[in-house]
Amino acid sequence: MGRLACPQIKQKSMKKILNSLLMLVLGFALLTACSDEDHTQSKPIWEVDTSINFSATMTAIVILPTNLLEYAQDSDLLAVFVGEECRGKGELVKKGDTRYYYLTIKGFSEESGKVSFQYYNTSRSFLFTTGAVTNFEPNAVWGVIDNPKTLNLVLVE
Numbered sequence: 001m002g003r004l005a006c007p008q009i010k011q012k013s014m015k016k017i018l019n020s021l022l023m024l025v026l027g028f029a030l031l032t033a034c035s036d037e038d039h040t041q042s043k044p045i046w047e048v049d050t051s052i053n054f055s056a057t058m059t060a061i062v063i064l065p066t067n068l069l070e071y072a073q074d075s076d077l078l079a080v081f082v083g084e085e086c087r088g089k090g091e092l093v094k095k096g097d098t099r100y101y102y103l104t105i106k107g108f109s110e111e112s113g114k115v116s117f118q119y120y121n122t123s124r125s126f127l128f129t130t131g132a133v134t135n136f137e138p139n140a141v142w143g144v145i146d147n148p149k150t151l152n153l154v155l156v157e
Contacts, residue, residue, distance in 0.1 A: 039157055040125040044118070046079040046086045054087075054106035056138035058115075062090075062101050063148045068121065068128070072099060077120040080105050082113040082136050100148055107136045115142075117151055128153035 060080060064072055078090030078101045090101035105115060114132035121128070130151050134142055143149035 039155055041120070041127040041156065043122065043125070044077065044079075044120055044127065046077065046089055046118070048086055048088060048106060052106075054108060056107050056109045056111070058105040058107065058136055058138065059141045060088075060101075060103040060105060060115075061141075061143040061145060061148045062103070062117065062151050063099065064101075064119065065150055065153060068119075068153065069099070071121050071123050073122050075122045077122070078103070079118050081116050081118065082107055082111070087115075087136075095145065100145065105136065107138065109138050111136050111138070117153075118156075119151065119153055127156040129156055130154070
């Protein structure tokens with residue numbers, strides 16, 4: 001009888017091993033399908049239209065949220081938009097361990113369009129956006145060095 005049980009035990013063990021391998025392969029396939037690589041973007045080329053004679057400016061001083069700081073590089077890009085139009089590019093300023101972005105937002109004196117930001121992380125090739133955060137207001141300052149605005153950035157998929 002011991003001889004008859006042995007092939008059954010081997011067969012059950014093999015089925016368990018094959019099922020485990022199948023689950024492992026399926027799990028790996030699912031993880032790979034949901035990886036960060038699906039969200040990579042080409043490096044954007046943001047330019048302010050210099051042919052437009054903007055009559056007003058607004059200043060913004062912002063910082064990245066803490067969850068993005070570990071990936072931040074000096075080569076990262078930050079731009080500000082009024083509606084869909086690029087109206088300024090961020091200049092990285094470092095003060096101690098803090099990384100600020102200083103932006104001059106160009107516009108018109110009678111304008112009050114929605115202001116949003118887009119951030120491109122070069123180390124991961126990810127693009128983030130804020131959606132509308134404020135309205136354009138001529139001569140206004142949004143954030144200061146002692147109290148910069150933290151951008152609430154969302155990954156663009």
